[in-house]
Amino acid sequence: MLSNLKAQPADKILTLMAAYREDPRPAKVDLGVGVYKNAEGVTPVMRAVKEAERRLVETQESKSYVALAGDPAYADAMIGLILGESVARDSIAAVATPGGTGAVRQAFELIKIANPAAKVHVSNPTWPNHVSILKYVGIEAVPYRYFDTETRGVDFEGMLEDLGKAAEGDVVLLHGCCHNPTGANLNLTQWQKVVDLINEKKLLAMVDIAYQGFGDGLEEDAQAVRLVASSVANVLIAGSCSKNFGIYRERTGILMAISADAETPIVQQNLNFLNRQNYSFPPDHGARVVTTILTDPELRADWAAELEEVRLSMLGLREQLAEELRERSGSDRFGFIAQHRGMFSQIGTTPELVEKMRVDSAIYMVSDSRMNIAGLNDKSVPILAKAIVDAGV
Ligand code: LMR
Numbered sequence: 125m126l127s128n129l130k131a132q133p134a135d136k137i138l139t140l141m142a143a144y145r146e147d148p149r150p151a152k153v154d155l156g157v158g159v160y161k162n163a164e165g166v167t168p169v170m171r172a173v174k175e176a177e178r179r180l181v182e183t184q185e186s187k188s189y190v191a192l193a194g195d196p197a198y199a200d201a202m203i204g205l206i207l208g209e210s211v212a213r214d215s216i217a218a219v220a221t222p223g224g225t226g227a228v229r230q231a232f233e234l235i236k237i238a239n240p241a242a243k244v245h246v247s248n249p250t251w252p253n254h255v256s257i258l259k260y261v262g263i264e265a266v267p268y269r270y271f272d273t274e275t276r277g278v279d280f281e282g283m284l285e286d287l288g289k290a291a292e293g294d295v296v297l298l299h300g301c302c303h304n305p306t307g308a309n310l311n312l313t314q315w316q317k318v319v320d321l322i323n324e325k326k327l328l329a330m331v332d333i334a335y336q337g338f339g340d341g342l343e344e345d346a347q348a349v350r351l352v353a354s355s356v357a358n359v360l361i362a363g364s365c366s367k368n369f370g371i372y373r374e375r376t377g378i379l380m381a382i383s384a385d386a387e388t389p390i391v392q393q394n395l396n397f398l399n400r401q402n403y404s405f406p407p408d409h410g411a412r413v414v415t416t417i418l419t420d421p422e423l424r425a426d427w428a429a430e431l432e433e434v435r436l437s438m439l440g441l442r443e444q445l446a447e448e449l450r451e452r453s454g455s456d457r458f459g460f461i462a463q464h465r466g467m468f469s470q471i472g473t474t475p476e477l478v479e480k481m482r483v484d485s486a487i488y489m490v491s492d493s494r495m496n497i498a499g500l501n502d503k504s505v506p507i508l509a510k511a512i513v514d515a516g517v
């Protein structure tokens with residue numbers, strides 16, 4: 125029976141990771157998967173994470189099951205981090221999930237239960253796994269215009285026009301900050317217009333927030349999701365601790381649901397049910413580390429400070445790369461790199477030129493020309509700039 129299986133489509137980000145590993149060239153540059161690397165090319169364990177883990181090893185007395193929704197203290201801490209005081213705690217249902225991807229998957233399944241006819245409107249482009257999971261769970265993904273390949277900013281008029289065609293009960297999937305893959309983001313005035321449209325058309329808003337703290341700061345990056353959560357009737361939020369706590373492999377995420385027209389306990393019970401069906405109890409270690417950090421003022425301050433260093437180093441690399449490209453190309457056409465925010469920028473070139481840079485200069489970026497800025501350092505910036513200009517981007 126298993127002989128009926130056919131090969132599944134390859135994930136382009138993970139395929140690139142494997143190709144990079146196999147490349148013997150010493151000067152290769154990995155700008156593929158979204159993982160932060162410091163100047164030495166290492167993805168470090170953050171200081172506060174180390175300390176929280178040390179405390180856990182010393183004090184944790186049991187590894188017994190916790191609860192289907194995960195530890196309530198984790199939900200409280202994450203709701204505080206992402207939503208602040210924007211929404212009353214008792215109107216939020218929340219479950220811990222295996223990473224942000226787990227939250228995205230559970231959100232789509234909840235949508236499927238609540239409204240099997242709903243379509244999910246996704247930015248063009250979006251994180252490829254959004255589209256892949258939607259297809260897998262049997263929900264139609266409808267792209268809306270987002271990235272303007274001329275300006276490398278947001279095609280806001282196009283976005284509103286496309287979302288205006290959504291049907292009542294459909295879902296709009298938005299990136300809370302640091303848009304993946306483009307790095308181009310809405311400003312708050314534009315977010316307000318999107319919220320108005322969502323309300324007018326009676327749509328559900330789903331916000332994926334996986335990079336809080338990587339854009340303009342922890343609080344600044346949460347402003348859009350807080351606006352949506354406090355002003356749209358039905359909201360799903362998929363949050364991730366992978367990047368901002370640097371605990372990628374611990375799989376630590378959260379799904380929140382806020383509804384003005386449903387009873388929170390019923391929504392909560394559905395989220396618990398989905399956890400039970402898919403993996404039963406969510407992973408606990410990463411969640412406990414995060415809770416330890418967020419509830420201890422000293423650890424929290426140290427974590428926020430280290431995260432800020434990471435954010436500023438990425439901004440510095442953006443500036444350096446934009447400047448290096450300005451000099452080498454003799455034009456300002458790469459200025460957008462310094463304007464983009466988050467881990468990624470899409471330089472907006474063809475898969476052929478991306479491949480040319482891989483073959484000629486050992487530069488690994490995703491075929492849609494997304495590059496992970498956090499994969500750069502002082503030494504690789506000039507190599508990349510040269511490769512971009514030499515390839516004729
Ligand atoms: C990425 O976009 O590179 C990250 O979100 C990692 C992943 O799972 O794809």
